[in-house]
Amino acid sequence: MRNIVRVYRQTEGAHAAYQSLLDQGFRAEDIELLAQGDEAGAIKGNFIAGNQGGADFTGNEVGDYGGNFDNVEFGPVYLLSVATTSDQQYRLAEEILGRFGGLEPDSAKPH
Numbered sequence: 001m002r003n004i005v006r007v008y009r010q011t012e013g014a015h016a017a018y019q020s021l022l023d024q025g026f027r028a029e030d031i032e033l034l035a036q037g038d039e040a041g042a043i044k045g046n047f048i049a050g051n052q053g054g055a056d057f058t059g060n061e062v063g064d065y066g067g068n069f070d071n072v073e074f075g076p077v078y079l080l081s082v083a084t085t086s087d088q089q090y091r092l093a094e095e096i097l098g099r100f101g102g103l104e105p106d107s108a109k110p111h
Helices: 011-023 087-099
Strands: 002-008 031-035 078-084
Touching: 002 011, 002 087, 011 031, 011 078, 011 087, 078 087
Parallel strands: none
Antiparallel strands: 002 078, 031 078
16 A cells, blocks of 8 residues: 655645545545644744843844744645555546645645
8 A cells, every 4th residue: 555645725625635536436544634733823934932122032132023923834734645555546646636736745845
């Protein structure tokens, strides 16, 4: 068995890919759709320090909190994994996942 994993930033793409896999004959028990979330918020540009005295978390003077909120970026929200039993099934899953906006996990990381 060979697994393929893709990440999605949008609910619609993840759910459409999941449904398309089922429509193409993949077994529900071979498909896993996980929603990722973090109560801390964004993974980049997120507020992370108290800035007491006008300094950022490294001790540099910043004057206000503005720099902590610049360039906010959220990571992928959904992870879709498919267990395949043949090269042909793997290629079909890969095509379906890509059609609905699935990204390879490493290419979905914020820069």
